[in-house]
Amino acid sequence: MDEAAGDLKQALPNVCDSVQIHVEVHQKSNSTTKKEDIRLSVLKLLNRHNIVFGDYTWTEFDDGFLNNNVQSVSIVDTELKLKERQPINLSKCNLSIHIFHLNDEGPSSENLEEENEDIVAANHWVLPTVEFHGLWESLVYDSEVKSHLLDYVMTTLLFSDKNVDSNLISWNRVVLLHGPPGTGKTSLCKALAQKLAIRLSYRYRYGQLIEINSHSLFSKWFSESGKLVTKMFQKIQEFIDDKDALVFVLIDEVESLTAARSAFRAGTEPSDAIRVVNAVLTQIDQIKRYPNVVILTTSNITEKIDMAFVDRADIKQYIGPPSAAAVFRIYFSCLEELMKRQIIYPRQQLLTLRELEMIGYVENNVSRLSLVLKDIAWKSEGLSGRVLRKLPFLAHALYIQCPSVTMATFLQALSLVVDKQFEERMKLADCS
Amino acid sequence: MALWGSGLPGPEAEGARSSHDAPRRRPFKSGPGLRRQRPRQKMAGPGRQERTADLLQSETVEAPAVTPALAVGRSGPAAFSSSQGSGCRSVSVVFPGSVTQQGCCRFACELLKHVLYQRHQLPLPYEQLACFYRRALPRQPQDGDAVKKKPHTTDSGSSRKGQQVLKELEGVFWHLEALFNLTLVPRILILLGGNAMSPKELYEINLEGISVGNAEESLQTPSCVRKIFHSLFLSDVFSELQVVPVMGTIVMVQGHRDCGIDWFRPKLNYKVPMRGRKLTVNLSCGGNGSAGASSQQGVTSAWDNYIWFQAPVTVKGFHE
Numbered sequence: 083m084d085e086a087a088g089d090l091k092q093a094l095p096n097v098c099d100s101v102q103i104h105v106e107v108h109q110k111s112n113s114t115t116k117k118e119d120i121r122l123s124v125l126k127l128l129n130r131h132n133i134v135f136g137d138y139t140w141t142e143f144d145d146g147f148l149n150n151n152v153q154s155v156s157i158v159d160t161e162l163k164l165k166e167r168q169p170i171n172l173s174k175c176n177l178s179i180h181i182f183h184l185n186d187e188g189p190s191s192e193n194l195e196e197e198n199e200d201i202v203a204a205n206h207w208v209l210p211t212v213e214f215h216g217l218w219e220s221l222v223y224d225s226e227v228k229s230h231l232l233d234y235v236m237t238t239l240l241f242s243d244k245n246v247d248s249n250l251i252s253w254n255r256v257v258l259l260h261g262p263p264g265t266g267k268t269s270l271c272k273a274l275a276q277k278l279a280i281r282l283s284y285r286y287r288y289g290q291l292i293e294i295n296s297h298s299l300f301s302k303w304f305s306e307s308g309k310l311v312t313k314m315f316q317k318i319q320e321f322i323d324d325k326d327a328l329v330f331v332l333i334d335e336v337e338s339l340t341a342a343r344s345a346f347r348a349g350t351e352p353s354d355a356i357r358v359v360n361a362v363l364t365q366i367d368q369i370k371r372y373p374n375v376v377i378l379t380t381s382n383i384t385e386k387i388d389m390a391f392v393d394r395a396d397i398k399q400y401i402g403p404p405s406a407a408a409v410f411r412i413y414f415s416c417l418e419e420l421m422k423r424q425i426i427y428p429r430q431q432l433l434t435l436r437e438l439e440m441i442g443y444v445e446n447n448v449s450r451l452s453l454v455l456k457d458i459a460w461k462s463e464g465l466s467g468r469v470l471r472k473l474p475f476l477a478h479a480l481y482i483q484c485p486s487v488t489m490a491t492f493l494q495a496l497s498l499v500v501d502k503q504f505e506e507r508m509k510l511a512d513c514s
Numbered sequence: 515m516a517l518w519g520s521g522l523p524g525p526e527a528e529g530a531r532s533s534h535d536a537p538r539r540r541p542f543k544s545g546p547g548l549r550r551q552r553p554r555q556k557m558a559g560p561g562r563q564e565r566t567a568d569l570l571q572s573e574t575v576e577a578p579a580v581t582p583a584l585a586v587g588r589s590g591p592a593a594f595s596s597s598q599g600s601g602c603r604s605v606s607v608v609f610p611g612s613v614t615q616q617g618c619c620r621f622a623c624e625l626l627k628h629v630l631y632q633r634h635q636l637p638l639p640y641e642q643l644a645c646f647y648r649r650a651l652p653r654q655p656q657d658g659d660a661v662k663k664k665p666h667t668t669d670s671g672s673s674r675k676g677q678q679v680l681k682e683l684e685g686v687f688w689h690l691e692a693l694f695n696l697t698l699v700p701r702i703l704i705l706l707g708g709n710a711m712s713p714k715e716l717y718e719i720n721l722e723g724i725s726v727g728n729a730e731e732s733l734q735t736p737s738c739v740r741k742i743f744h745s746l747f748l749s750d751v752f753s754e755l756q757v758v759p760v761m762g763t764i765v766m767v768q769g770h771r772d773c774g775i776d777w778f779r780p781k782l783n784y785k786v787p788m789r790g791r792k793l794t795v796n797l798s799c800g801g802n803g804s805a806g807a808s809s810q811q812g813v814t815s816a817w818d819n820y821i822w823f824q825a826p827v828t829v830k831g832f833h834e
Contacts, residue, residue, distance in 0.1 A: 114771045114780040114821060183782060187828065190709045190762065208711050287783040288711055320789050321712060 101163055103175040106156045106280055109183050113151040117181045123148050124155055124179055132172040136160050158219075162229035182280045185211045185288075192292065194313050203298050203314050209279035209289030209330075218273035220415065221266050222408045222467070227399060231257065231274050232281075234397050235376055239282070242373035255370050256377045258336070258395035260384045264468030265401045267380035268334050274378065275330040286328040286374065290321050294331065296338040299358065308357030311339070315365035322372045329375045336379035340391040359388050366394055403466050410435050410459035412467065413496070416474045417455070420492070425478070430489040454493045462500050473499050604794035605749045607742050612727030612799050617735040619694035621797060622702045622719055623687050624739050626765065629704050629717050630683075632752040635763060635831025640683065647676050675832040682827045686765055689777045689825065697773035698726070700820055703786065707761035710784065710824060714761065716792045723798025742797070751793055760831035764824065771819045778823035 107124055109115075123145055131140075139156040143149050160170060185208045192204040207213065221228070238255060259267040272291065279289030299310045321329045333339060339362050341355055369375055379395070381387055392398065404412060414434065420426040433441075433452040445453055462470065473496060478487075480502075481495035627640035636643060693699065700722045707714030726732075746752075767778060 109782075111779055112776055114782070116771075117782070183780075186779070186826075187709065192708070193759070206709065208709050283783075287785055290711065324712070324788060326785060327711065 101170070101175050103160065103170065103172065103177050104158050104281065105177055105179045106154075106158050107179060107181040108153040108156070109181055110151055110153050111183060111186065113183075115147075115151045119147075120151060120181050121179055124152075124181075125177075127155060128172050128177065134160075134170050134172065135168075136170075159228070159232075162226065162232070178281075180280050180283055182210050182283055184215055185209070187211075188213065189293075192317055194298075194310060194317070201298050201310070203295055203310070204317070205293045205295070207291040207293075209291055209328075210276050214272050214276040217269055218277050221270055221273055222404060222411045222415075223266075223401070224405045224408050227270070227401065228274075230399065231270075231397065232277065235274075235278055238376070238396075239373065248371065253370075253396050254366065254377075254394045255375055256366060256379065256395045257397045257399070258379045258381065258384075258387075258392065259399050259401050260381045261401035262403060262466060263382050264466030265403055266467045267401050268332070270401065271330075271332050271334075271378040271380060275332070275376075278330075278376075279328060282328055287326040289328045289330060291330045291332060292318060292321065294333050294339075296333060296335055299339065300354075304354055305357065307354050308361040311358055311361035312365065315361075315369065318375075319369065322369060322375050325374065327374060331369075331375065331377045333377070333379045335381060336391070337381050337383050337386045340388045342386055342388045343390075344388075345386075359391075363388075363390055363394070366391075403464060404470070406460045406463045407435055409462045409465070409470060410456060412470045413455055413459055413462075413474075416471065417489070417492075420474060421489075425486060426489050426492050427486045428488070451489050451493060454490075454497075458493065458497050458500055461497075462503075465500075465503060469503065473503065601791040602794075603749070603751055603792070604796060605745050605751060606796040606798070607745045608798050608800040609724075609733055609738055609741065610800065611733045612725040612731060613738055614729055614732045614735065615694050615698075615726050616691070617732065617738060618699060618721055618724060618726070618797075619691050620735050620739060621721075621742060622690060622694075622699075622767075625717070625719055625742070625795060626686070626704055627683075628743070628746070629706070630763060630829070630831065633706055633715065633755070633831075634758055634833075635706070635760060635829070636679070637832070637834045640680075643676060644680055647673070647680050672832065672834050675830075679829060679832055682829050685827060686825050686829065689775075690765075690767065693767055693769055693773070693775050693778060693823070696775055697769040698820075699767055699769055700817070701768040701786075703764075703766040703822075705764040705766065705787075707758070708790070710764050710766060710781070710787075712787055712789045713764070714758070714790050715755075716787060716790050718786070718792065718794045720794060720796045723796065725799040742795070746795070755791070760833060762828040762830050764828055767823050767825070768820050769823055771821050775823065777826065779826050781822045781824050784822035784824070 105124065105128065107120060109117075109120060127140065127143065127145065127148065134157055137156070137158055137160050139154050141154045143152070143155075148155075157170075157172075164170070187208070189205040189207050191202045192206045194201045194203045218228070234257065238253060241251070241253060257271075259270060261267060275289060275291045279286070282289075294314060299307060299314060301307045301310050318329065318331055321327060340359050343356055343359055366377060369377075384392070411434075414432060417426065417432060421429045430451055431448070432455065433449055435456065438449060438452055438456060441449060443449075443453065443456075462473075465473075474492075477492065477495040477499040481498055482492065627636075630636045631639045638646075700720070702719040702721070704717040704719075705713035705715070706717075766781070766784065769775065769778075771780075
């Protein structure tokens with residue numbers, strides 16, 4: 083007992099240690115070079131540029147070898163660990179370099195063969211995939227949601243590695259993200275899977291993300307639904323049996339599979355649905371003992387979920403609409419993209435919220451546009467991430483309609499479209 | 515070890531029809547009722563027996579390496595074995611001499627065509643499809659059968675799909691040839707369904723035991739192809755499989771890291787999957803024939819420089 087505890091203490095990340103910095107190296111899709119060679123070159127590169135401020139990405143290199151073989155070298159997620167933006171001395175840090183290739187195939191479907199029909203029961207990605215590239219970075223949250231989730235999975239793996247007795251300390255490998263629609267729960271699940279597939283590439287050759295279509299697991303035959311769920315999990319079991327794969331099971335809108343059984347007593351739900359809940363619960367208990375699986379679930383209506391499932395979720399993370407500061411960052415990234423594509427032209431340097439704070443929100447030539455953006459962000463509070471991400475598009479479609487526009491004009495349009503969004507909301511509320 | 519499938523034909527089936535390229539152009543049917551009967555296949559009832567006879571006929575005529583005893587099929591030939599694992603079988607073919615690198619490419623292509631047809635991803639054998647869809651290929655169907663009247667061209671949707679599949683396959687064949695010219699290829703995978711990491715069915719062509727020689731001292735490629743199909747047929751690997759829906763087919767090829775091919779995508783992390791049904795076709799060169807041939811065994815020390823490449827197209831099967 084004591085020995086195991088000592089082991090664990092050593093293995094857990096020690097806060098006093100030097101900071102862990104993750105470097106993600108995206109290898110070109112046609113590069114066949116050995117990872118070790120790339121690692122050496124990247125280390126040389128990082129030696130030359132050993133002070134960075136926060137996240138940084140290199141896409142061009144003076145080294146011909148890197149130019150030929152590497153798409154980008156990124157120092158990532160420094161803000162998750164370091165609260166303050168400060169210079170990071172890479173030579174003093176603990177560097178972990180993750181080299182990965184992206185898979186460019188889209189999702190494949192996983193079928194369940196029923197007697198004479200074929201049900202597409204799940205979509206299935208091999209990670210890391212092109213489709214989710216950059217998704218993690220595009221998700222903006224205030225609290226440390228992202229680092230919590232990463233740390234959670236890391237601890238899960240650590241406990242499995244160290245053979246912690248799961249009868250004494252139990253963990254279920256289930257994450258439940260809940261909150262209003264459009265806040266990026268599903269995206270976060272996908273991005274997390276992608277991120278972990280990259281981070282853990284040293285021990286798993288690849289990741290598999292299986293997105294279950296909950297509705298397809300309900301059979302038209304009475305009493306068959308429970309069996310379909312079991313079949314689905316048998317398929318998943320096959321993936322888990324491959325020890326080289328890290329398997330993520332994503333159940334979107336999990337309330338449809340795990341509706342509260344207490345509601346059935348009212349007689350409004352058919353008893354077939356109870357069997358589904360029971361099947362899901364027992365299957366989750368089955369697969370939780372495998373070290374290479376994580377179950378990610380999302381829900382809009384938590385109160386409808388069966389308590390037995392909620393209990394099984396280790397992390398129940400609320401994902402709310404973004405705060406004003408997060409809105410600012412979302413707009414900021416949108417505008418950066420539009421400038422990169424030269425729809426907003428000429429390029430204007432915008433200040434981040436932190437930089438604005440440092441100059442005390444004083445209006446001058448440098449800060450004027452950024453302050454306008456800040457005002458827009460503040461009045462946009464309450465809109466969901468999904469709405470926010472489409473507002474720049476709507477602004478262009480409704481108020482601009484020309485191929486290139488200045489930043490000032492665009493911000494005006496953005497402001498108008500935010501007002502319009504709230505107006506529409508009011509109207510909808512009046513109707514209902 | 516049970517070597518024979520259930521429906522082994524008797525030797526007395528009439529062998530009047532001579533079809534030299536039977537294994538390629540008209541892969542033998544795997545069993546009655548397994549596939550929809552096609553107008554092309556004139557002999558309706560026990561067509562399999564007849565076709566078998568064709569095959570054996572051509573085999574005994576053209577490939578002297580196969581003994582008559584093998585053709586009769588009453589004794590176990592040494593040329594192949596089939597392991598009776600649950601979802602895992604293998605067929606071994608030993609050539610009595612070296613083969614050319616182009617020959618190896620041809621084996622792979624023919625096996626790919628064969629698998630696609632046998633596993634219901636193509637409605638007709640590849641060559642016949644090519645014949646229909648490319649009028650440029652003016653090959654007259656033999657026996658005046660009714661293929662031309664088939665409404666391929668009227669159904670534009672399926673026609674377009676067919677054209678697409680043929681184009682993709684042609685691309686794969688072309689690039690395979692290019693790859694074979696650049697590097698030794700120890701293994702090829704044909705993956706059906708699912709994705710590259712977890713296919714539903716997996717066909718592995720293992721060329722590790724092949725001795726590559728130049729054209730003069732090597733065996734004739736067509737006779738080797740026939741030998742492969744003969745062994746495949748005898749081991750009866752396709753008949754017990756169920757009909758499958760249309761799926762995607764992925765082709766993976768192992769080649770040298772620095773071979774410089776750019777069409778195929780390198781997959782450094784790839785590992786041959788364990789999941790799914792698997793058939794291994796082991797091709798090797800035995801006998802005393804190839805003294806001067808460069809054996810692939812010689813490069814085993816550098817085997818770790820051979821990595822997997824994936825063809826960047828997924829050939830989507832289609833039905834008429």
